[in-house]
Amino acid sequence: MSYISIYRKYRPQSFSEVVGQDEIVKTLQNSIKSNRLSHAYIFCGPRGTGKTTAARIFAKAVNCLNNVDKNGKVINPEPCNECVNCRDITNGMSVDLIEIDAASNTGIDNVRKLIENAQYLPNFLRKKIYIIDEIHNIGGGTTKAAFHALLKILEEPPENVIFVLATTEPQKVIPTILSRCQRFDFKPISADDIKKRLKIISKLENIEVSDMALNLISKYSDGSQRDANVILEKIASLDDDKVKVEDVVSLLGAVDLEILFELAGILIESNSEEAIFFISRLEKLHQNLEVFVEKFIEHLQNLYFVKNNPNGFDFINSGEEYREKYLDQSRLVSNRQLNEFILIFMDLLNKIKLGQPAWILFRSGIIKALNIKIEANGAVTQKLENSVRELNERFDNFKDSFKDVLKIAASSGAQSTKTDDVMTKAVARENTENSGNAKVVRDEEKPAAKKAETKQKTHPATGSEITKIEWEKVLNIIKNKSVSLNSLLLEVKKYNTDGSKIMFYLPDIYSWHKDKLNSPENKELVRSSLNSVMGKNFQIEFLLENQGKDLVDLRRGNPYKERNSEVGEKSVIFKGSEKSTETKKEDKTDNKEKEYEETAESENGIDETYGYMEKKFKIKE
Ligand SMILES: [Zn+2]
Structure with missing residues (x-):
């Protein structure tokens, strides 16, 4: 290669050569x-x-x-x-x-x-x-x-x-x-324009360079043709027959977009066999993991933007040729799944930055992410959510049309038996249809999806109970944003809710904590974190324990225990005669117990899968 630098040699000399x-x-x-x-x-x-x-x-x-x-x-x-x-x-x-x-x-x-x-x-x-x-x-x-x-x-x-x-x-x-x-x-030059120019230059200079390497250089140079030309020059001087992606990766510590798509695809499909292969290839690339994980989080965020906003591409600097790819991949993944992935890799990144052993953490993170699908399979969960919603609507309509009848029934013992009969049938129908759903899930062997469904069934109207796991997720999100808020929240032990507002309770001696937590910024952060975990917007209030009653423990062992009493209260609304209410309450309670068993079983299922994955990885290693 002649030694005027590529950058100077190919500096545009006329307007027609100016790019972008x-x-x-x-x-x-x-x-x-x-x-x-x-x-x-x-x-x-x-x-x-x-x-x-x-x-x-x-x-x-x-x-x-x-x-x-x-x-x-x-x-x-x-x-x-x-x-x-x-x-x-x-x-x-x-x-x-x-x-x-x-x-x-x-x-x-x-x-x-x-x-x-x-x-x-x-x-x-x-x-x-x-x-x-x-x-x-x-x-x-x-x-x-x-x-x-x-x-x-x-x-x-x-x-x-x-x-x-x-x-x-x-x-x-x-x-x-x-x-x-x-x-x-002057605008940043698009990756496509940069690539076009690089193609011309490499042809004139007889530099053989793979298309994927060109993609990577154009993306990595961040809108600057000058940087792109300098990178091409550096890599061409490596004295290789052909410039490959690997060269770019090792020279720049850059991350190939193709690799990010590949990993996302593996995790979305929950393909553990490919995952093992992927990890070993990544190791051979001598990839800087901190950079890689950061880029992967960015990739997941890009998928989220593209999925949820028609103008999502305005937020990401992607080449034209990747648009379809982004759209395709974003359709395969649910928001919940993306959220889970981002949490896992954010946690991973923080730990790597603290100097903990990167590859071990990375492998564990991958295993964890591979198992997310079971917890948040978008397609299945979505389907179930839809059918549960549909059932709720039908049940509400049913209630509305019988409101008047119920009113009369409440004041007249004679008609009550009949009404209860209708109500019991309706409940029975709901249970039958729901158990139909549960069967589908079992057929597909998606224990956690079953869990999600069970949860909906338990509390269809509000969905406002906070499980231990959900609360931990909320704390985790907040920890990444505000350490001080996180430590204040650690004193919050109990809560209760009316479905639209959640009251959190602190032991009576924590009045100072309570006031701090009630500041608008803190409440907003808790509200938004809860929203991202539970998918619902609640009002938030922090109180002392002596200010409330019927409090629920945020770290309780059996999250369904309290729900039973709630269901009992609900059945009072349809009260016709003492006897039939009792029966219904018992029926429901039986159901709850069965569901709790199912849930325990399915949680066990996750552990088993996890253990299996761990074993599999160990054997392969
Ligand atoms: Zn002239």
């Missing part, structure tokens, strides 16, 4: 062609997006000797790159093109003098061009003199001078300068 800034190029070309040039321009935008490159091309286009007719009218707004003016500018030899880097402190007096010289006519070019990079730095500190000189010139610009200012931080440029410039905002 079509509108800016068009506007500049139009103003050149119609000879409506401004005295000062400001190019704003992230680094590597082509601001100073565009400024140089602009300088050539307004000075080129070959793009004008004999009257001096511009016939082509592109520079020829062959005339003496174009060549001098390209080679940095023109005395009339003055480039200043305001970020460097060298030659402050020179800078002032150079700017003051703007009042003199150009020596050779038609227009004297000043390109001042990182202009926001010129306003402060030691370069104040230069700043005043610039401001003075901008106020009364000489005829044959054009200033092109560039900045990555336009918000730091003072308004007196901004208001005197025509402003252009």
